[in-house]
Amino acid sequence: MATDEAFLKGRVDTLFGTNFEQREGRVVPTTADVALKDGAVKIEAAFLYADLAGSAKLSKTCPWTTTAKIIRAFLDCATRLIIKHGGHVRSFDGDRVMGVFMGDSKNSSAANCGREIHWAVRKIIQPAAFKQFKSISDNGIEIRNCSGIDVGEVRAVRSGIRDNNDLIWIGKAASFSAKLSDVRDEGYSTYISSRVYKQLNQTAKCDGNGKSLWLSASFVFAGEGEMVYKSNHWKKP
Template identity: 45%
Template sequence: MGLADDISAAVTDVVCSDWDVRTGTVVPGTDDVKLKNGAVELDAVYLYADLADSTGLARDFTKKTAAKVIRSYLDATCRVIRARGGEIRSFDGDRVMAIFIGDSKNSDAAKCGLQINYVVNEIVRPKIEANLPAIKNKGFVIKHCVGIDAGKAFVVRGGVRGHNDLVSIGRSPNVAAKLSDVRSSYRTYITKAVFDRLNEKSKYGGEDKKLMWDGPATLKVGGEDMSVYRSTWHWKP
């Protein structure tokens, strides 16, 4: 059989077979999901954290400088995610995806987003500008965005034996990813589904207990008008 025949047989096997689905009580790792039509259904909150303008970073600076900036951002972001109970499950260049489950998953993810904003503004950016003078001299400003949504998703293994990874399929991971692409003065975006489930501490901040989230606002996400809340607040870890 040639390659085209192999591909045809593999696709037929996938589309004509039923999923072997189980409900997940923990965020699965790669080996926890069967490669052949295995799926774990999660009721989860998805968080995507994305460094802005990595194209300009790669274009205007040396590879070593760009790599230091991206790695610094991802290192700091991942430390916050893990501290807030999130499970990191994928990287895409300058973007990281995490999954939160459990009774406080919405509040944990929202707090994580605000804490990422703190570490980017108060730690990552000053450290980079102090130690990589080309960044500041050329006027490159380190910015980011975090998108968060809640809902049920399928976690499956994509790829072939020996070359595969987990893929989350569903509305919530897709929306969270698109929200992390928004470029504005706001740094954290959550959907109304997440906002409605926040505890008081993740909703109000400061000594005067101000609402940390602006909204609801209507934002077009993937061609759909969606109700979202946005924040510029940062929260020290």
């Protein structure tokens, strides 16, 4: 495979000169649905990134097998809950998974999913790990997570080369939800944008007594202030 300077410069010129063939998407696209050469699919969707907090500490403190088992358990639970709520898993990145939700209830589905992932971490993964792994119990390690959710217009574009490629997601909803999943605010494990909050149904917004499940907070993204909503209320699946 050619990789010298002249070839790489030529590839960059070719890619910069691409005219995308964009189409409207009615479902969440897969890699095979988007042409590698010039394809782009525009969708309106809610994006959920679920990230396991403190995995660096796990790797430093625990045997690698323990860290691997905990990350696998987290991704297994998160993936199953995303699918349960009608989402489509489209990316894994270390200890993080991305789900894409479409349809009329996409915002409430994603928000409920985030709160259920929080429940799974606190009520299933944490106690099981504390019981089974001495390196967790001896060091008092708390397994936590954060889910970030935003909604908006996003383009799916295929990137890479033949046999080595995947979808990339171009748009604020994808990048902002990923950024929210990086927040580490003790007690709060689900963050949604104001755009998501405004479109929540009543059961996703309030508890059975009509009390809000969400607390507003300010956030800076790409140099601009954003109003977001955070929740420390988990939800049993």
